[in-house]
Amino acid sequence: MRSSSLGYPRIGEDREWKRTLEAYWSGKIDESEFTAQLEAIRLGNLQKQKDQGIDIIPVNDFTLYDQMLDMSVMFGLVPERYSAYKGGTVPLSVYYSMARGNKDEVASEMTKWFNTNYHYIVPELKPSKLTLTENKPLASYREAKEKLGIEAKPVLVGPYTFITLSKGYNKQDVPGIILSLLPLYTQILQELEQEGVKWVQMDEPSLVSSISKDDMQTVTYLYEKLNEAAPNLNIMLQTYFDAVEHYQEVIELHVQGIGLDFVHDKGKNLSNLQEFGFPKDKVLGAGVIDGKNIWLSDLSKKNQLINTITKTVAEDQIWLQPSCSLLHVPVTVRNETALTKEVQQALAFADEKLEEITLLVKGSNQGAEAIAEKVAANKLALQTLASSNARNHKDVQTGVEQAKSQTAGRQLPFKERYQKQQEFFKLPFLPSTTIGSFPQTAEVKQARGKFKRGEWTAAQYETFVNEEISKWIDIQEEIGLDVLVHGEFERTDMVEFFGHKLGGFVFLEKGWVQSYGSRCVKPPVIYGDVHFIEPMTVRESVYAQSLTKKTVKGMLTGPVTILNWSFVRDDISRENVCYQLALALEKEVGALETAGIKMIQVDEPALREGLPLKKNDREEYLKWAVNSFLISTSSVEDTTQIHTHMCYCDFNSFMDVISSLDADVISIETSRSHGELASAFEEKTYEKGIGLGVYDIHSPRVPAVEEMVDMIERGIKVLDKDQFWINPDCGLKTRGVPETVASLKNMVEAATIVRKNLLVNQQAND
Numbered sequence: 119m120r121s122s123s124l125g126y127p128r129i130g131e132d133r134e135w136k137r138t139l140e141a142y143w144s145g146k147i148d149e150s151e152f153t154a155q156l157e158a159i160r161l162g163n164l165q166k167q168k169d170q171g172i173d174i175i176p177v178n179d180f181t182l183y184d185q186m187l188d189m190s191v192m193f194g195l196v197p198e199r200y201s202a203y204k205g206g207t208v209p210l211s212v213y214y215s216m217a218r219g220n221k222d223e224v225a226s227e228m229t230k231w232f233n234t235n236y237h238y239i240v241p242e243l244k245p246s247k248l249t250l251t252e253n254k255p256l257a258s259y260r261e262a263k264e265k266l267g268i269e270a271k272p273v274l275v276g277p278y279t280f281i282t283l284s285k286g287y288n289k290q291d292v293p294g295i296i297l298s299l300l301p302l303y304t305q306i307l308q309e310l311e312q313e314g315v316k317w318v319q320m321d322e323p324s325l326v327s328s329i330s331k332d333d334m335q336t337v338t339y340l341y342e343k344l345n346e347a348a349p350n351l352n353i354m355l356q357t358y359f360d361a362v363e364h365y366q367e368v369i370e371l372h373v374q375g376i377g378l379d380f381v382h383d384k385g386k387n388l389s390n391l392q393e394f395g396f397p398k399d400k401v402l403g404a405g406v407i408d409g410k411n412i413w414l415s416d417l418s419k420k421n422q423l424i425n426t427i428t429k430t431v432a433e434d435q436i437w438l439q440p441s442c443s444l445l446h447v448p449v450t451v452r453n454e455t456a457l458t459k460e461v462q463q464a465l466a467f468a469d470e471k472l473e474e475i476t477l478l479v480k481g482s483n484q485g486a487e488a489i490a491e492k493v494a495a496n497k498l499a500l501q502t503l504a505s506s507n508a509r510n511h512k513d514v515q516t517g518v519e520q521a522k523s524q525t526a527g528r529q530l531p532f533k534e535r536y537q538k539q540q541e542f543f544k545l546p547f548l549p550s551t552t553i554g555s556f557p558q559t560a561e562v563k564q565a566r567g568k569f570k571r572g573e574w575t576a577a578q579y580e581t582f583v584n585e586e587i588s589k590w591i592d593i594q595e596e597i598g599l600d601v602l603v604h605g606e607f608e609r610t611d612m613v614e615f616f617g618h619k620l621g622g623f624v625f626l627e628k629g630w631v632q633s634y635g636s637r638c639v640k641p642p643v644i645y646g647d648v649h650f651i652e653p654m655t656v657r658e659s660v661y662a663q664s665l666t667k668k669t670v671k672g673m674l675t676g677p678v679t680i681l682n683w684s685f686v687r688d689d690i691s692r693e694n695v696c697y698q699l700a701l702a703l704e705k706e707v708g709a710l711e712t713a714g715i716k717m718i719q720v721d722e723p724a725l726r727e728g729l730p731l732k733k734n735d736r737e738e739y740l741k742w743a744v745n746s747f748l749i750s751t752s753s754v755e756d757t758t759q760i761h762t763h764m765c766y767c768d769f770n771s772f773m774d775v776i777s778s779l780d781a782d783v784i785s786i787e788t789s790r791s792h793g794e795l796a797s798a799f800e801e802k803t804y805e806k807g808i809g810l811g812v813y814d815i816h817s818p819r820v821p822a823v824e825e826m827v828d829m830i831e832r833g834i835k836v837l838d839k840d841q842f843w844i845n846p847d848c849g850l851k852t853r854g855v856p857e858t859v860a861s862l863k864n865m866v867e868a869a870t871i872v873r874k875n876l877l878v879n880q881q882a883n884d
């Protein structure tokens with residue numbers, strides 16, 4: 119048995135990678151300094167894996183922004199709008215324009231990677247003649263060999279997954295696209311073969327989604343061709359995040375290894391393996407260590423799993439590995455200094471997971487005694503956590519059982535309560551608002567740093583936050599927005615913030631994970647029963663409301679999003695944890711209402727993202743996810759208006775779910791889809807309040823008034839003017855101050871123009 123890994127976090131133990139990228143973008147370091155710093159990080163990551171004794175180490179998992187963007191760029195797939203690109207190798211400036219946009223050119227679309235919180239740049243494919251601009255896997259292989267003596271395994275996104283995650287083509291173009299991509303993959307693989315590379319890892323996570331038999335035939339064809347092209351190169355076809363959809367076809371593919379996820383497969387990969395066997399001439403990449411969560415593995419259970427697998431697959435045919443790339447977990451537990459022993463010893467991040475792999479391999483190869491001591495320590499650590507008081511809140515557990523047996527809901531149907539709310543709030547039609555956060559400037563982050571390091575007292579920090587709130591209430595009034603927000607200055611992140619305030623959570627010091635580009639998140643850790651301790655958002659909202667006659671919208675994150683963006687305990691179901699969160703947030707909503715906050719937004723951007731990859735699993739997830747949202751938001755008075763928000767959401771396919779959340783108003787992203795409005799609106803079946811984002815917040819570009827007038831006018835053609843709200847696509851925390859103010863001014867002006875036009879038309883009609 120051998121040990122293997124699929125990918126290592128690129129960000130560094132202290133986010134060195136992020137800082138290098140941002141220093142380069144801001145001009146603080148030049149290209150040669152940039153290249154040197156990144157090389158040091160990359161080689162450091164490889165050296166660590168080598169020292170850990172990993173037999174098969176991946177390369178080309180490192181990137182200057184995103185691995186999907188790297189594939190596009192290798193294929194010369196640079197959209198025409200990037201005028202600086204003249205063919206050939208893609209310069210760094212063009213690469214980063216695609217990733218981040220520039221003054222004149224909008225960025226490529228970004229979307230989430232399967233069911234994770236990682237976001238990739240969406241390739242824009244057209245059936246055309248393509249050329250290979252570079253062979254990055256080959257360069258990475260050479261580097262590891264020459265500099266560190268590592269015989270590495272280059273990783274690339276396989277053709278089927280690359281195509282399914284791309285946009286800009288129709289289903290009938292697929293054969294043409296395959297014909298244009300195959301020669302490029304062929305060239306990459308042939309060059310690797312000539313170099314003497316032994317194994318290459320082709321990532322094909324799309325094989326775990328609900329794909330058709332026809333698509334599976336396409337996959338079979340693709341790998342037949344690739345295998346023919348480079349017969350002496352071994353391909354490890356790597357899947358992850360769930361069980362493969364067509365097991366029998368997958369194991370017969372013309373490749374030399376198949377990587378399967380035995381953690382997130384709900385037992386399906388294993389039962390398929392037992393039922394249908396596994397080919398004697400292939401290597402099994404056995405993903406037995408959870409690559410998406412941060413808990414210590416139960417080594418005894420993993421040994422049992424391995425024993426079950428080895429009943430079907432010979433030991434020397436197995437690579438033991440994490441279930442997916444370790445990109446989704448932080449680097450190492452060693453740097454956490456503030457955790458209780460009970461929690462600290464029960465955690466395993468990337469480095470510790472690799473240690474688990476090598477340990478299990480040792481156990482298999484040398485016998486159980488060789489690792490007996492470590493297995494005993496592992497057992498003790500797990501028992502300590504399991505018997506923790508934090509996991510034994512009887513009242514919480516009883517509350518969950520009750521909540522599960524009921525369906526929560528508002529007292530009055532939507533139309534009747536919306537009527538009451540309109541009388542209560544007396545807003546103009548087409549009310550304008552924002553999604554919640556305002557710029558997290560360096561000053562805001564520094565202030566929080568001072569407070570965290572103890573240089574500032576809580577009172578000093580509170581005063582600072584109040585000053586920010588007050589400044590931004592003035593700015594919003596000056597701009598003329600109708601519904602104001604406090605700005606979320608007290609929050610590091612919309613999920614981590616709540617982790618700090620709720621019971622049952624702990625948080626990490628250095629537990630960063632890449633979200634997109636240089637942006638990272640530090641997911642809080644749910645380790646015990648979640649419970650409400652004291653109001654979390656009331657002070658800031660009430661303070662903001664005290665400064666203005668306009669309505670200030672309260673702001674919190676919903677249960678499903680907190681669940682999906684945290685590291686969650688795995689001893690009870692996600693459903694139960696979600697209900698615990700829902701009950702705690704219900705108390706927060708109640709506290710806001712009691713304190714006089716009558717409009718409350720409960721964000722659920724990750725509700726859509728948490729959808730299981732397999733269609734059959736979705737109904738069950740949605741049942742408890744929607745019910746959890748309803749529990750948090752339904753025990754309010756008729757006149758209290760509940761808002762919710764989602765970023766990127768295909769309204770057409772998700773309208774029923776959105777409607778069942780029964781929020782009075784929802785704000786969602788639209789501007790990135792370039793104003794294509796959901797056809798669902800044409801049928802006029804959505805009748806609740808809705809704010810279609812009128813500008814993209816992911817770019818520093820200030821949108822013109824006319825652009826937004828146009829967006830709004832198209833919106834009110836298909837939606838009733840009384841249900842339509844005006845807002846940006848998402849929160850503004852990543853933006854600078856000047857562009858934020860300028861954009862919002864334009865947005866309010868656009869709303870005013872449309873209102874006037876509507877009145878004039880109405881008078882003409884009267």
Ligand SMILES: Nc1nc2c(c(=O)[nH]1)N[C@@H](CNc1ccc(C(=O)N[C@@H](CCC(=O)N[C@@H](CCC(=O)N[C@@H](CCC(=O)O)C(=O)O)C(=O)O)C(=O)O)cc1)CN2
Pocket residue numbers: 235558563564565566567568609610611612613614633634636637638639640683852
């Ligand atoms: N959890 C989560 N997932 C999400 C989103 C989201 O908002 N939250 N939004 C979507 C897009 N994803 C995003 C993810 C991250 C960020 C983001 O801005 N991240 C920040 C970190 C935010 C944070 O926690 N900041 C901390 C730490 C700030 C910091 O870096 N401080 C300095 C020190 C400053 C000083 O003391 O002077 C340091 O540590 O070096 C804070 O504000 O306190 C970043 O990478 O820069 C934005 C969007 C989807 N998924």
Ligand SMILES: [Zn+2]
Pocket residue numbers: 553723763764765847848849
């Ligand atoms: Zn958003």
